[in-house]
């Protein structure tokens with residue numbers, strides 16, 4: 001008897017790439033495709049490669065001894081609660097603390113308006129689950145967050161991108177797109193936007209446009225999903241006022257402790273009008289019964305006993321230094337035909353290559369030269385973005401960032417020479433939404 005039979009597995013599939021269940025999957029599973037660049041990123045995680053690809057927060061900057069003590073105290077002192085099931089809406093005390101955090105962005109809400117989720121990624125999933133039927137339209141900036149595009153694809157939404165520039169969404173593009181879709185009879189379920197320190201573009205919606213975007217959506221009856229994991233990581237001045245602060249009924253706000261504390265706790269939240277909140281709680285219960293009481297209480301204890309505002313300041317200073325290292329190196333080393341955004345917060349810079357260059361085609365050569373980035377096509381659901389790349393500055397130290405840019409500039413210069421000799425680098429066909437994996441989100 002073969003080993004696979006011992007374990008009750010179908011022999012035809014063991015050790016092979018053939019999927020015996022390929023014709024059994026639900027239609028929505030066809031939208032779930034692993035990125036063809038995943039394998040390259042396995043190479044890119046080697047220590048000799050400078051990764052400007054990853055979106056991982058620099059959790060080493062946390063006082064880890066303190067976090068360890070806090071977690072250990074939680075088990076010994078509050079174990080029976082921390083290790084028990086919790087409520088579908090989330091720990092009530094943590095929800096109050098979340099309201100205090102959101103006040104920094106001008107939001108006045110009560111604990112009862114909040115649903116705690118497994119990172120804001122789960123909030124995105126639940127929102128999509130309760131609003132989207134196959135073929136429904138979601139509006140999103142172009143480019144947009146790859147994890148959201150993956151979720152929308154999984155629920156078979158049709159994503160329509162709205163143009164953005166270095167001041168965020170272009171209101172005229174939003175209004176025209178809504179008009180065109182309404183005229184065509186296509187039901188728009190919501191606008192998904194990351195207005196502040198956007199992933200991947202690093203840009204922020206300016207104040208005047210914030211009101212315009214809210215007005216356009218309100219007039220058209222389009223719900224706004226405001227995803228704001230980086231809002232408190234601005235490098236200059238006070239946090240921007242959230243869209244939700246000016247329209248409690250028309251905006252669902254998604255927040256997260258992943259970037260201001262640590263993603264390992266997987267604590268995020270949704271702030272929603274009550275009818276939507278009720279659906280979110282039911283969807284949450286059907287997905288996971290309840291969030292982990294343990295990590296919710298750990299985050300609550302951290303907020304109650306530790307100087308969390310100071311910790312955010314520490315993160316901001318660290319990321320500002322890295323942003324400066326990246327921008328200064330790009331200014332000094334990149335060929336003049338390459339352009340990029342200049343983020344005032346968050347983790348990411350969005351670079352645009354000269355005509356005729358394709359970032360996905362360049363990536364293998366870049367990895368061979370020991371530098372990695374995320375190609376732009378992963379951030380669009382329609383296959384565009386080939387001339388763009390996302391460069392992140394959150395994880396490598398400043399010297400490594402400078403070295404990474406030096407390597408990347410060399411690769412791009414070579415590509416430009418090749419283009420001038422042989423013509424454009426070919427864009428491979430884009431299949432579905434790239435999902436580079438959590439460490440690259």
Ligand SMILES: Cc1ncc(COP(=O)(O)O)c(C=O)c1O
Pocket residue numbers: 055118119120121122145147194199227229255256257258263267268441
């Ligand atoms: C824009 C955006 N939204 C949501 C998430 C998900 O974050 P989490 O689930 O860790 O809260 C990320 C993670 O990188 C992100 O960049």
